[in-house]
Amino acid sequence: MAELKYEIVETIAVLSESPKGWTKELNLISWNGREAKYDIRDWAPNKEKMGKGVTLTEEDITSLKAALAERK
Amino acid sequence: MAELKYEIVETIAVLSESPKGWTKELNLISWNGREAKYDIRDWAPNKEKMGKGVTLTEEDITSLKAALAERK
Numbered sequence: 001m002a003e004l005k006y007e008i009v010e011t012i013a014v015l016s017e018s019p020k021g022w023t024k025e026l027n028l029i030s031w032n033g034r035e036a037k038y039d040i041r042d043w044a045p046n047k048e049k050m051g052k053g054v055t056l057t058e059e060d061i062t063s064l065k066a067a068l069a070e071r072k
Numbered sequence: 073m074a075e076l077k078y079e080i081v082e083t084i085a086v087l088s089e090s091p092k093g094w095t096k097e098l099n100l101i102s103w104n105g106r107e108a109k110y111d112i113r114d115w116a117p118n119k120e121k122m123g124k125g126v127t128l129t130e131e132d133i134t135s136l137k138a139a140l141a142e143r144k
């Protein structure tokens with residue numbers, strides 16, 4: 001299998017934690033040395049495994065922030 | 073393959089659109105008739121296919137909103 005290199009540049013927020021210790025996090029992640037992108041994803045304790053997630057651009061984050069701010 | 077039933081209860085925001093017309097959206101989705109959850113995911117035009125995504129609880133969304141609001 002191909003190797004996926006990543007670096008967590010910044011942990012912006014831990015959104016929640018499951019009973020088994022997995023955390024849902026908003027991070028800034030650089031994938032394969034590229035420019036860092038926003039990423040929402042589940043992580044096992046100590047980042048030993050990653051779950052499925054979505055990558056978000058600066059534009060996505062700006063739209064998301066505005067949409068959530070409008071919602072009470 | 074098992075069938076996955078879902079209903080998009082509310083489209084809260086379309087975050088961005090790719091050149092091929094896929095949209096990244098924040099929706100409230102009910103999966104298999106269960107209580108609706110927040111969901112960030114890519115969708116093909118006319119919702120013909122769905123990409124990978126994350127499901128977010130009310131708690132996740134509250135944390136996310138606060139984290140984004142604190143960020144300039």
